[in-house]
Amino acid sequence: MELYVRVYYILSGIAVFICGACLGSFINAAAMRTVAGKRWWGLERSACDSCGEILSVRDLVPIISYIALRGRCRVCGARIYPRHIAAEVVSGLLCAALFARWGASAAFCMSLIVLCFSLFNSLTDIESGFIYDAWALALGVAGLAVRFAGGWPAVLDGVLGAALGFGVISLIIIVSRGGMGWGDAILMCGIGGAVGWRYCAFSLYAGFVAGGIVVLPLMIAKRLKRKDAIPLGPFLAAGSAIILFAGNGLVFRFRELLGAYPGWPWGG
């Protein structure tokens, strides 16, 4: 590879990481405000979670401020919740990795939609045990809107994905009588609407495996009972994130079943 091409990729990767970290910072703040019943917009400035001191610009630089302050508030010295830096790092790294995977394309755009809304819904689910239906549905609506750029087959693919995601989780809810919540079904409806039915099927599988890997050992160790409420949204979101990278490889592996076509915008 020519040197200047390599420099271009490295610089754009760093730029995407920084933008992704800022995005993660915003999404985390929006999720916290949503759970607290506050507005996202307006004149209310970001403040310390403990003492309420209004934060200045130098305290709001994603990742760097947290490290510079050693995770403590400049005024009161209280610990800053690690969820701030965690959301920023996860979002920055995933954005950069998705850019490396898809380049500047419709697939990258769709991946970003899935990532942003999944992160938001995971954060509210972890904090409050609640997925906000409107924000889970917004994921599907935004995804379907982008699908119009791929024509009617792409839109139909999204509608089928939404139906598959909602249908499978609904079935589990009805059969298990409360193992999962309707928020999970609506989240998977939104993810399916964005990623299409093939990616949705793999996302469900990856999400269940991810959940099983974490939940089963806890159940075996008797740390969890069967009826304990575990937020499952983050596992479904993690499953869909994995498939944003591995989806095409899986479609090709199951080409006899799926016809080796991953669907728009994932390529053909």
Ligand SMILES: [Zn+2]
């Ligand atoms: Zn403080």
